[in-house]
Amino acid sequence: MQEILQYIFSGITNGAIYAIIAVGFSLLYNSTEIINFAHGEFVMIGALSLVTLWGSFHLPLPLAFVLTIVVVSGTGLLFERFAIRTVKKPDHIVLVIITVGASIFLRGIAMLIWGKDAYSIPPFSSNPPIDIAGARLLIQSIWIIVISLLSVVALYFFYNKTLTGKAIRACAINKKAAWLTGIPSGKMVMLSFVLSIGMGAVAGLIIAPITMCSYDMGTMLGLKGFCAAMLGGLGSLWGALIGGFILGILEAMGVGFVSSSLKDAIAFVLLLLILFIRPGGIIQSKDVQRF
Amino acid sequence: MKPIKPIKKTVAGRFPRDKIYYIFFSLAVILTGLFVSNSYYLQVLTFIGINSILALSLNMLMGYAGQVSLGHAAFYGIGAYTTAILTVHYNLSPWLALPCAIFIAIFVAFLVGIPTLKLTGFYLGMGTLGFGMIVNIIFREWTDLTGGASGFVGIPSLELGPVSFYSMRNYFYLVWAALLLSIIVCKRLVNSRIGRALRSIHDSAHAAEAVGINTRNLKIQVFVLSAAFAALAGFLYAHLVSFISPGSFDFMMSVRIVTMVVIGGMASIWGSLLGASLLTLLPEWLHAFSDFEMVVYGLILMLIMIVLPQGLTKGLIDIYERSKKKDNS
Amino acid sequence: MNVQRKKTTAKFPLLKIESVYKAFGGVQALLDVSFDVEKGFIVGLIGPNGAGKTTLFNLIAGVYSPGRGRIIFDRADINKKKIYELVTCGISRTFQNVELFESMTVIENVMVGQHVITKCGFLGAISSLPWILKEERKAKEEAMELLAFVGLDKYADKKSSDLPFGWQRLLEIARALASKPKLLLLDEPAAGLNAVETRQLGELLKKILNRGVTMILVEHDMSLTMEISDKIVVLDQGEILAVGTPREIQSNEAVMTAYLGK
Numbered sequence: 001m002q003e004i005l006q007y008i009f010s011g012i013t014n015g016a017i018y019a020i021i022a023v024g025f026s027l028l029y030n031s032t033e034i035i036n037f038a039h040g041e042f043v044m045i046g047a048l049s050l051v052t053l054w055g056s057f058h059l060p061l062p063l064a065f066v067l068t069i070v071v072v073s074g075t076g077l078l079f080e081r082f083a084i085r086t087v088k089k090p091d092h093i094v095l096v097i098i099t100v101g102a103s104i105f106l107r108g109i110a111m112l113i114w115g116k117d118a119y120s121i122p123p124f125s126s127n128p129p130i131d132i133a134g135a136r137l138l139i140q141s142i143w144i145i146v147i148s149l150l151s152v153v154a155l156y157f158f159y160n161k162t163l164t165g166k167a168i169r170a171c172a173i174n175k176k177a178a179w180l181t182g183i184p185s186g187k188m189v190m191l192s193f194v195l196s197i198g199m200g201a202v203a204g205l206i207i208a209p210i211t212m213c214s215y216d217m218g219t220m221l222g223l224k225g226f227c228a229a230m231l232g233g234l235g236s237l238w239g240a241l242i243g244g245f246i247l248g249i250l251e252a253m254g255v256g257f258v259s260s261s262l263k264d265a266i267a268f269v270l271l272l273l274i275l276f277i278r279p280g281g282i283i284q285s286k287d288v289q290r291f
Numbered sequence: 292m293k294p295i296k297p298i299k300k301t302v303a304g305r306f307p308r309d310k311i312y313y314i315f316f317s318l319a320v321i322l323t324g325l326f327v328s329n330s331y332y333l334q335v336l337t338f339i340g341i342n343s344i345l346a347l348s349l350n351m352l353m354g355y356a357g358q359v360s361l362g363h364a365a366f367y368g369i370g371a372y373t374t375a376i377l378t379v380h381y382n383l384s385p386w387l388a389l390p391c392a393i394f395i396a397i398f399v400a401f402l403v404g405i406p407t408l409k410l411t412g413f414y415l416g417m418g419t420l421g422f423g424m425i426v427n428i429i430f431r432e433w434t435d436l437t438g439g440a441s442g443f444v445g446i447p448s449l450e451l452g453p454v455s456f457y458s459m460r461n462y463f464y465l466v467w468a469a470l471l472l473s474i475i476v477c478k479r480l481v482n483s484r485i486g487r488a489l490r491s492i493h494d495s496a497h498a499a500e501a502v503g504i505n506t507r508n509l510k511i512q513v514f515v516l517s518a519a520f521a522a523l524a525g526f527l528y529a530h531l532v533s534f535i536s537p538g539s540f541d542f543m544m545s546v547r548i549v550t551m552v553v554i555g556g557m558a559s560i561w562g563s564l565l566g567a568s569l570l571t572l573l574p575e576w577l578h579a580f581s582d583f584e585m586v587v588y589g590l591i592l593m594l595i596m597i598v599l600p601q602g603l604t605k606g607l608i609d610i611y612e613r614s615k616k617k618d619n620s
Numbered sequence: 621m622n623v624q625r626k627k628t629t630a631k632f633p634l635l636k637i638e639s640v641y642k643a644f645g646g647v648q649a650l651l652d653v654s655f656d657v658e659k660g661f662i663v664g665l666i667g668p669n670g671a672g673k674t675t676l677f678n679l680i681a682g683v684y685s686p687g688r689g690r691i692i693f694d695r696a697d698i699n700k701k702k703i704y705e706l707v708t709c710g711i712s713r714t715f716q717n718v719e720l721f722e723s724m725t726v727i728e729n730v731m732v733g734q735h736v737i738t739k740c741g742f743l744g745a746i747s748s749l750p751w752i753l754k755e756e757r758k759a760k761e762e763a764m765e766l767l768a769f770v771g772l773d774k775y776a777d778k779k780s781s782d783l784p785f786g787w788q789r790l791l792e793i794a795r796a797l798a799s800k801p802k803l804l805l806l807d808e809p810a811a812g813l814n815a816v817e818t819r820q821l822g823e824l825l826k827k828i829l830n831r832g833v834t835m836i837l838v839e840h841d842m843s844l845t846m847e848i849s850d851k852i853v854v855l856d857q858g859e860i861l862a863v864g865t866p867r868e869i870q871s872n873e874a875v876m877t878a879y880l881g882k
Contacts, residue, residue, distance in 0.1 A: 083593050089600035098596045100546045105589025261432040271421040276406045278412050476746050483745030484738050491721045491732045498719035503707025564855035
């Protein structure tokens, strides 16, 4: 019992991170139908930026947070402006190669800046872990879960309650019709990129204290976040959240009860299963036709 | 209605022209082998040959039948690991291991293809990605059999009677002969009833069904065929380098194969050769950049796709024709 | 008209629709529709918008299977057949919006149409044995002959997407004929054609009939339908309103009401 609880704690912690990465995929897919294979790299840049700003420069944590998100989103903006918008023929396969190219490029840049070493930083607060029924819950885990849930709720309100959020959704449903009603669809696509990549930055921020951060940490995180997004239902905010947590918990259970060598396989087995059984994901987006 | 210039020549076969290409190709290979003595260059050329077989195999699936695969490296890996395991652990002759490797790739492709090829477009890409990742994790984690993450050492080099393929020049000839064979097979397929049916699926799966094509079966068949060729490439690779590790067959490799096909030009057999050459040579040239290698590689990939999304062959032809039109007017 | 009398004497209809019913969710598209298509006929399927013509057409073409009732073709039940299996049985179709294989040449399009009457498989293509090459040559000749039949033989090596729309339609018909069907289903073949092209189409359909191909035609162009059809089935709100010769239909009061309203 104690063991299971411990696995669930670690599963939820990882799940929250997968969820927030998955949200990034879903946001972007919803408004542009692009799968950004460089998404994991933005998570990596987020984590390493925090390492530098907070760990080395000793800036106050909130300032380091804001700066990191600004830096990463700014990179995302440049990415959209120069790599995505300039594409003449936005085929799926061409975009896949471009985003993979971008991921190699970003990894190369990160290697030039931070080198090949792995860094670690202390948790956000140094309180001792909480003891619940014999299982230890790290304070950093609470940080991670709270921050990711808050981000998703904030996004939900942004999309459903603000005019800009509604405009993005309108663009996602029908670009031309949205354009005819006076919504600047180009700007909305840009905003989607910034939001999506901003979510990547948040994921990088919260994961930094619980892992070794290095220039090549992003790829696997990105792919797993993507699996979580597919599992929950690509394009759905709540789906991404559910997919993330399911993946996190199953992974923790698999590692705990079977073997740690299974860890990475679970995400992809789940991906295949969901594709074969219910390609739309657990929360099937209403217009699966489009995808 | 726009008037269209009628074409006189209609049923003129394209087979003779192909034969001339094959002869030129063989001559070029033989001469290259004779005049290039630097074994580094020969090795690079050999890698180009192996990658061309890979690109060609994926092109049949992706360029002609229009089915995207982001997990093709898995079959490449299956070919390489099967021959490695059989020749080292079971002391089998490599020439017997080859059919086994191809057979296993075919078998896996068949099993995986049945559920996966039900998916279309984007979802198919994701399904194959998942499959590729799982196979790669198996290579990495089944340590007893595959040597795990640290790799598989000591794969024997090939010998055929008195001819040893330990010599780089002989291996070069072997690989390029295999490539020529693959090209001939693919060319014949493309210009046959099967090739037309494949292309019809790409153009409109809807209409393909309506003319009586069992698209599901055909997709599985071409998936299996492409897996078989990838396994052949894996076999050639394993016996060339004698050391393989999971890193050579990961997601990045799958993407690299896709990139070869797209850069060379979808549905173009000679284009696959061009794409494979470029993507094999690029990292070699980029070694000079040392730390900047990844940055430059990523940039070049993005640039080619932004500027020439239809691939080099078609893209360059387009540019040439546009400039010609400008000259005329 | 007297030609038609002779035709009706055939004992078994080529296609028999037996009390077919089809609903989509709560919408009943077809309610108990039955009629026969005799061999050697051109049967026109008409009716106002939403009458169920397209549903019926798609049922025969195998896109859907009927909720109730049977469709019998050549004395065999084809309810459960897949689309591609129907072509082997002898049913071929065209599309309302013309669906050609656009990356292929004109002749290649026709040759794809020969898929079910040729045999060469993967191994055959790779080995290129003499009989395969012979089959390929023969297929090409037949394809050329079909192109000549619809008048496109001069453009055999053109890319099919470069043809003007009217010719694309002819090419699609040639492709449908390439499988040597017994029954040809034409989905609004005159849509998008001008008056001259429509007349040429009518001539072509008559020529196809002379080759012994039975046809079912869904068409909005009344003059074409009335001119070439041997028998007309009028659908209205999922039911058969009238069946008869063009002359009978033209003087049928129920049909007039359905089309013009009271």
